[in-house]
Amino acid sequence: MKKLKTILQHNILYYVVLLIAIIFYLISNNLEYITIYDEFNSEEFIITNLTIYDYGLKLNLKGNEKVIGYLYTKEENETNKLLKTYSIGNKVLITGKRKDITNNTVPNTFNYKKYLSNNKIYNVIEITKIEKIKSKTSIFYKAKDKLLQRGKKLNKSYPYINSLIFGVNTYLDEEVMTSYRENGISHLFAISGLHISVFIYLISKILDKLKTHQLVKSIIIISFLLFYMFLTNFSMSVLRGAIFTCFLLLNKLFALEINNINLLLLTLSIILFINPLNLNNVGLQYSFLVSLCLLKYTNLIKGNKLKQMLIVSSIAFLVSYPITVNNFYQVNFLSILYNLVFVPYVSFILLPFTLISYVFPGLDDFLFLLIKIIESLSQFLNTINIGKISMCKISTVFIVLYFVIICKLLNSKNKKRVKYLVFLIVFLLINYLSPLKKDNYIIFLDVGQGDSSLININNNVTMIDTGGIVSHDNKEYRYKISKNKLIPYLKSVGIKKINNLILTHGDFDHMGEAKYLVENFKVKNVIFNCGEYNDLEKDLIKVLDRKNIKYQSCISKLDIGDTELKFLQTREYDNENDNSNVIYTEINNKKYLFMGDAGIDKEKDILEKYNISNVDVLKVGHHGSNTSSSEEFIDEVNPKYSVISVGKNNRYGHPNEEVLNTLGNSKIYRTDQDGSIMFKIRNNKLKIETCSP
Numbered sequence: 001m002k003k004l005k006t007i008l009q010h011n012i013l014y015y016v017v018l019l020i021a022i023i024f025y026l027i028s029n030n031l032e033y034i035t036i037y038d039e040f041n042s043e044e045f046i047i048t049n050l051t052i053y054d055y056g057l058k059l060n061l062k063g064n065e066k067v068i069g070y071l072y073t074k075e076e077n078e079t080n081k082l083l084k085t086y087s088i089g090n091k092v093l094i095t096g097k098r099k100d101i102t103n104n105t106v107p108n109t110f111n112y113k114k115y116l117s118n119n120k121i122y123n124v125i126e127i128t129k130i131e132k133i134k135s136k137t138s139i140f141y142k143a144k145d146k147l148l149q150r151g152k153k154l155n156k157s158y159p160y161i162n163s164l165i166f167g168v169n170t171y172l173d174e175e176v177m178t179s180y181r182e183n184g185i186s187h188l189f190a191i192s193g194l195h196i197s198v199f200i201y202l203i204s205k206i207l208d209k210l211k212t213h214q215l216v217k218s219i220i221i222i223s224f225l226l227f228y229m230f231l232t233n234f235s236m237s238v239l240r241g242a243i244f245t246c247f248l249l250l251n252k253l254f255a256l257e258i259n260n261i262n263l264l265l266l267t268l269s270i271i272l273f274i275n276p277l278n279l280n281n282v283g284l285q286y287s288f289l290v291s292l293c294l295l296k297y298t299n300l301i302k303g304n305k306l307k308q309m310l311i312v313s314s315i316a317f318l319v320s321y322p323i324t325v326n327n328f329y330q331v332n333f334l335s336i337l338y339n340l341v342f343v344p345y346v347s348f349i350l351l352p353f354t355l356i357s358y359v360f361p362g363l364d365d366f367l368f369l370l371i372k373i374i375e376s377l378s379q380f381l382n383t384i385n386i387g388k389i390s391m392c393k394i395s396t397v398f399i400v401l402y403f404v405i406i407c408k409l410l411n412s413k414n415k416k417r418v419k420y421l422v423f424l425i426v427f428l429l430i431n432y433l434s435p436l437k438k439d440n441y442i443i444f445l446d447v448g449q450g451d452s453s454l455i456n457i458n459n460n461v462t463m464i465d466t467g468g469i470v471s472h473d474n475k476e477y478r479y480k481i482s483k484n485k486l487i488p489y490l491k492s493v494g495i496k497k498i499n500n501l502i503l504t505h506g507d508f509d510h511m512g513e514a515k516y517l518v519e520n521f522k523v524k525n526v527i528f529n530c531g532e533y534n535d536l537e538k539d540l541i542k543v544l545d546r547k548n549i550k551y552q553s554c555i556s557k558l559d560i561g562d563t564e565l566k567f568l569q570t571r572e573y574d575n576e577n578d579n580s581n582v583i584y585t586e587i588n589n590k591k592y593l594f595m596g597d598a599g600i601d602k603e604k605d606i607l608e609k610y611n612i613s614n615v616d617v618l619k620v621g622h623h624g625s626n627t628s629s630s631e632e633f634i635d636e637v638n639p640k641y642s643v644i645s646v647g648k649n650n651r652y653g654h655p656n657e658e659v660l661n662t663l664g665n666s667k668i669y670r671t672d673q674d675g676s677i678m679f680k681i682r683n684n685k686l687k688i689e690t691c692s693p
Helices: 002-008 011-028 076-085 112-118 139-151 158-166 174-182 193-209 214-231 236-253 260-274 276-280 282-296 305-328 335-359 361-381 396-411 414-433 481-492 514-520 535-546 600-609 631-637 657-662
Strands: 042-053 056-062 066-072 091-099 121-134 330-332 388-390 440-444 453-457 460-464 500-502 525-528 550-553 557-560 563-567 583-587 590-594 617-619 641-644 667-670 676-682 685-691
Touching (some): 011 260, 011 276, 042 066, 042 076, 056 076, 066 091, 112 121, 139 158, 139 214, 158 335, 193 214, 193 236, 193 335, 214 236, 236 260, 236 282, 276 282, 282 305, 305 335, 305 396, 330 335, 335 361, 396 414, 460 557, 500 514, 500 557, 514 535, 525 535, 535 550, 600 631
Parallel strands (some): 066 121, 500 525, 525 550, 590 617, 617 641, 641 667
Antiparallel strands (some): 042 056, 042 091, 056 066, 091 121, 330 388, 453 460, 557 563, 563 583, 583 590, 676 685
């Protein structure tokens, strides 16, 4: 035992184990997995989780592989009926068809396919039929379902019961969750070491009152942690906190005297051995780096309680900065101060009362009051933009240099610390002032069945249309193209403002995201098409007036730096599509034509009024519909490249086969097949890049 104890105290052991785990990660990260459900028809699964979404239910399913299933419903009553019929632990027969899982098609945005594969999920199923075979498959699922159902007794506070006890943030209000994230406090609403510490503290106090033997006490706590990992679907933050806590208990129980940093390295190694691709998990990256640095620099955390909290908050912010920037492209420097308020509130008030209310549901109203306090404060603070800074995506070299400076800063003393602090500030300024894209470029962004293009000329930015998901069955979708695609892309390439937002016309698939965009990103000027404003445009104008954003309509030209955009105005039509703004421009001797949804009648009028031929890039009208792109027009315009902005498997059948034949002499790019398409302008040559699914 003494020899084993000596071996376990050697630092090199933990570095070797971690190195082996990282080698496994590098191998796994380059492997292409082949699913066993290649030809999906009907399969048996166990339901491991159910979540309500816009379209009905999302089911996490466990069979020979993990699978995500979507069960679409038309009415809310139908969704509620399904929730009463099916629950966690049910064994079900699923019939359906596989959905395509794609990579991100807008650069620097969330990659759903990679996210799923990191979690060993390779299939998403659209469920056409579900049949219950068995109600509960094990005592663990029965216990889990009972515990989850108890949380529903707190009608008002249920979202926070789910979040703070079971680690499910799905039911938290979207705007509130956004405020938590932008204030840098969203980590408080994901199960972490903080929450686990509170649970262990409460269990320990109860066991101490019962005068439980240390060995029995450790066994009970470890058993609880193992079940809690199962209860929270083995979420990464719980996995890290629970495994690390188990090692701490064993270390103390057997007096192994292994230092905490080595235990943390061992924890990371175990998590990577379970699934090497866990290293790609952002939650693990945050959790591990912050924990490592706080353990490493414990000697810096001194002074009164307030000073200690400030030091901890500052170290956590600095260490997590590159992760935050490369995932959200925005940091809030005031989050260091915000955490001084929110961490104690959640730790000593909200979380304990959440646990008490879970046991005594009659306290629902009081808990809801505590929730409203933190929500209101977070949303108020989120209106303060002083500390919020957008940052472009940073390179690996930058990240390495950044951490070198951080280590020097934390390891140094007095005058040297000031020197490294200056280095750090300069480094952050370089990151802020240097956008990724140095070339002039035009990018046609994949927004599904809609249009959105971006012209960047010497950092003078013009966006043409925003896209918009057209709702069906009167459903309002929570998914926002602006929030998930447009704004992240803009921030990731260092764009701080849109100089001009041009809306070709008032259809939802072209301007449906404009309202959200101007509410959440800096826009200086908005341009509408000719004709009367429709209801969608009027709603946007109310926002523009409130925010004092300039707008105009039916213009003939627009200067963007040294470049002129010409609006090919002809006459006023009796339909929104033909009233589309049609825009022509020349950049570095290359010709571009953006057609909006203009139809054949407007095409004829353009040919009669303007002399336009041999364009280099044509944004094809109306998503490739046969109402646009007549042979006469295409023959005259004679595009070298044709871009069709269109949604995959759209219900309109766009693009039309005849239109594709008409465009046959040009090189055709389609957003449904090629993702976003970028035309870089360099030395009077076009360099084309795509972001394929």
